[in-house]
Amino acid sequence: MTAARGRLEVLLQQAIERARSHPSASPAILDRVVAGRYEDGSPMPDGTIRDNMITSLIAGQESSVASLCWCFYWLHRERRCLDLLLQELEPLGPDADPMAWASLPYLDAVVKETLRLWPRATEIYRLLAQPMRLGRHELPAGTNIAAAPAILHYDPDLYPDPDSFQPERFLKRRFGPHEFLPFGGGERLCPGAHLSVFEVKIVLATLLTRFRYTLLDEGPLTVRRMVALRAPHTGVRMRVDAVVAR
Numbered sequence: 001m002t003a004a005r006g007r008l009e010v011l012l013q014q015a016i017e018r019a020r021s022h023p024s025a026s027p028a029i030l031d032r033v034v035a036g037r038y039e040d041g042s043p044m045p046d047g048t049i050r051d052n053m054i055t056s057l058i059a060g061q062e063s064s065v066a067s068l069c070w071c072f073y074w075l076h077r078e079r080r081c082l083d084l085l086l087q088e089l090e091p092l093g094p095d096a097d098p099m100a101w102a103s104l105p106y107l108d109a110v111v112k113e114t115l116r117l118w119p120r121a122t123e124i125y126r127l128l129a130q131p132m133r134l135g136r137h138e139l140p141a142g143t144n145i146a147a148a149p150a151i152l153h154y155d156p157d158l159y160p161d162p163d164s165f166q167p168e169r170f171l172k173r174r175f176g177p178h179e180f181l182p183f184g185g186g187e188r189l190c191p192g193a194h195l196s197v198f199e200v201k202i203v204l205a206t207l208l209t210r211f212r213y214t215l216l217d218e219g220p221l222t223v224r225r226m227v228a229l230r231a232p233h234t235g236v237r238m239r240v241d242a243v244v245a246r
């Protein structure tokens, strides 16, 4: 494990040096981080860049996979939603342009509703660098505070019948950043937010346009908690019933 980490650090350092010596005309995440500056004009130290890239690889991969599992689970529990989604996907066929899939409104609503019900982070913490007034509370610097998507996303005033899977709520209205925060918020907002939603949509559309499935675990799933990430404990067991396209 330590040897693998060492090799990864070497590869990342090489990538950092490449990004620095050959700035790209269409910058990706690493190019932007390497070119970025703090408020005082200083660059991010290489060790911090490497840590952030490793966080992106690990945080990003597990979170997107867990969200995909939840999407599969809900769609196959709520066949009405699966049918609506298949109706939307069908005209585009199994080899659609990924950008066309990404702009489908019901697919977008399905991914958002899944992220509402199962936000990866149940709480998003901040350590106050300076005193803050929150409602009638005066909070001193050094206080740990948290926004809790796991509570907010189940507020019945915002999301009527909050335990039910209803992608339509995301078609009826847009939720503000203080109402829907599966990716956190503010300056530390998840940098993978757009990428992961895109990724989940494309994988979902690819698998649903090619195969039909049966959900083998109909009942509530046991949830596993890994640090802040919640995922189905044993995955979501599905059976492939039919091949509809190759």
Ligand code: HEM
Binding pocket: 052, 055, 056, 057, 059, 060, 061, 063, 064, 067, 115, 119, 120, 121, 124, 125, 182, 183, 184, 185, 186, 187, 188, 189, 190, 191, 192, 193, 195, 196, 197
């Ligand atoms: C469905 C998938 C994902 C979910 C639900 C998710 C959710 C989150 C949340 C809630 C945070 C904390 C934000 C905050 O403190 O305000 C976070 C941070 C982060 N995420 Fe994601 N994430 C996902 C995918 C990704 C992907 C694909 C990447 C990278 C390519 C990524 C990279 C990161 C990084 C580097 C941070 C730390 C940011 C910082 O502290 O400044 N995430 N993510």
